Amino acid sequence: MKRSILFDTETTGLDPATGDRVIEIAALELVGDLPTGREYRTLIDPERDVPEEASRVHGFTRADLEGQPKFAEIVDDFLAFVGDDALIAHNARFDFGFLNAELKRIGRKPLDMERMVDTLDMARERFPGMPNSLDALCRRFGVDLSARTTHNALLDCRLLAEVYVELMGGRQHGLGLVAEGEQAPAVVYDGPAERRIVRVCPSAAELAAHAGFVEQLKDPVWNS
Template sequence: MKRSILFDTETTGLDPATGDRVIEIAALELVGDLPTGRSYRTLIDPERDVPEEASRVHGFTEADLEGQPKFADIADAFLSFIGDDPLIAHNARFDFGFLNAELKRAGRKPLDMGRMVDTLDMARERFPGMPNSLDALCRRFGIDLSARTTHNALLDCKLLADVYVELMGGRQHGLGLVADGSHGHAVMYEAPVNRRIVRVVPTQAELEAHRAFVEDLKEAVWTAQ
């Protein structure tokens, strides 16, 4: 089945061209458009200050990032996790722009923009003229937002995974389970075993045998008129 990666970043600001940096990356593995339970998450030392207005958005301060790895230290682990698969994000051009700036700074190849799947574009096509932020889409699809007090990347990924399922046609699109991957810098989980749904169709002989059995029962409640 098709593998893809749903991801999100948190940053020190809005523009990597003016020196803003990535401070958090979170990613979830999807197979058949549903989470497998495998995830990647790390905090990053941005090697600069974290403006107060940015901290109010994502909740991280310079003290929270002190001692965390630099982007160059986690680049290979992140690239290994995402592989060559499609990359899904909400307002994906923003995240691609930041990651490619970080990858260039670390001496790595940029992400191919052809891998980009933007759920904001998908939402705008489905709901033209309506609010299509992640919060707005969660409310529209009845997805619980109670834990979203700041823009934490891993939580945003989990919410976006639910939104993505709905944008792709809802839960009937496939079956799957999601596990919590919130521990440490890079956390891997075994994917749950897929379950098969088996439809049993009785043969004519079995139907006749059942009918004969029922007729021998005295005052069977399901035959009462």
């Protein structure tokens, strides 16, 4: 089954070209577009200050990040986790831009933009002219936002995973038989159960009993 990685970053600001840096990366694995439970998350020392306006968004201060690994120290683990699979993010150009700036800074190959899947583009195509922030999409799809007091990258990934399933066609998407030798993702949803249609073929005795019952009715619609 298809594997992909859904990820998010938090940063010191909005533009890597002016010196803003990544301070948090979180990612989770999808197989068949459903979470498997495998997750990656790390804080990063940005080697610079964290402006107050950025701290108000994600909740991290410079003191929180002191002693955390630098990007060069976590890059191999991150790249091993994401592999060569598609990379899904909300407003993905922002996250790709920051990660590629960090990779360029340490002389590493940038992420291929062909791997990018942007859920913001998907949402805009499906809901043109409507608010399509992660918060707006969660409210539209009935995803619980009560824990989202700041922009925590791992929580945002978990919320986006639920939104992504809905953008891909709902919770029935991707459910099916698992090919031989593959393991089904261990995913449990607490939403309402899907309606199941069951067709039953009656026996000859049941058909005869039904015919006898119908004969006792006045002008039965079954004989119309």
